Amino acid sequence: MMTTVLFTLLLATHGAIHLIGVARAFDLAPVPLEKSIVAGEGLLWGGAALLLLAAAAVLWLAPRWWWLPALVGVVLSQVLVFGAWEDARWGTLANLAILLPALVAAADLRPGSLRSTWEREVRSVEADAAAGAEVVSEQDLNDLPTPVARWMRRIGVVGRPIPSTVRIAFDIRIRGGAEEPWMDGQGVQVTRVDPPVRLFLMTARKAGLPVHVLHRYADGAATMEGRLLGIVPIFHHSGEEMTRSETVTLLNDLFFVAPTGLLDTGVRWTPIDDRRAGVEWTHAGHTVAAEVRFDAAGDLVDFVSEDRSQMDRDPPVRARWSTPFSAYATFDGVRLPAAGQATWGAGEAAWPYVELEVRDVTFDPGLPR
16 A cells, blocks of 8 residues: 555656646746747646646556556656756656556556456356345254354354355465565455355565466366566466365355355364364365364354465475454454464464455455345
């Protein structure tokens, strides 16, 4: 968010500075320019100002398209800078600072980008959402372990339909190791319960440069791909271990954003005590298990599994994975986790590699509201 604010200020300030050329051309105010500017050229300075100011506004109103006025604006601006080099040469630095992000944003719209891939597959998944889904009844909770049934009642799913898909948007911090710096970013995910699909797209910044990451689970197989600037490949994971790990993540998603999916996906329960239960799920040949933990109030506070692997290790290392939740909020009428972590390791050796805050959860976003 702070990066977006600063970049908006750069666009707006750089755009406003071009109004000096307008003032010079039409003698609107005394300005510190040696070069004389004719009226026609003054209009071009004004055009560059409007384009850059428009880019600053579009960055917030329609962020996929801010690059279009920005790109035209910096090209026009640089032509004008060359024509008034002694007075305006430092504007080249601002134009370069805007040009690279604009080119990256434009490239993000190409069909082969991770974002375009995500959007294309999300449209297909959400188009298959079915209206008139089964409504959860009190009887549906009869076979659940006591803490799980209590939690289902507490979050308010009884009497609500079971959604086909769920979309979640969140702010995220992520890192690759316990001693590595955090990267800030935003994420959006669509999960379909049956048949299981998980499409997760994240944009973060590393050393000031955007990194795009796409997790895809569909048709019983998973991949994870990352690209620097949305273009340069930096990692790609696939195969059986990746699919097994994402099967764990899908099971976690059922607790995190789609709890009613636990009622009809064939999960198997093992009661432990009044605050814990074991859960096991088999899909596409992979059986994964976890322990879910609840507090005295009945809220789900952790999900712990030994079946997920750290895919950035060579070879991948299976380790304890947990997702402690720290806050709840109501989304679309259901009380769900609103903040939490993803953690590797156990006890004093545990370290968080993800921190997230949920901005929005929508059930069946592809259906009329």
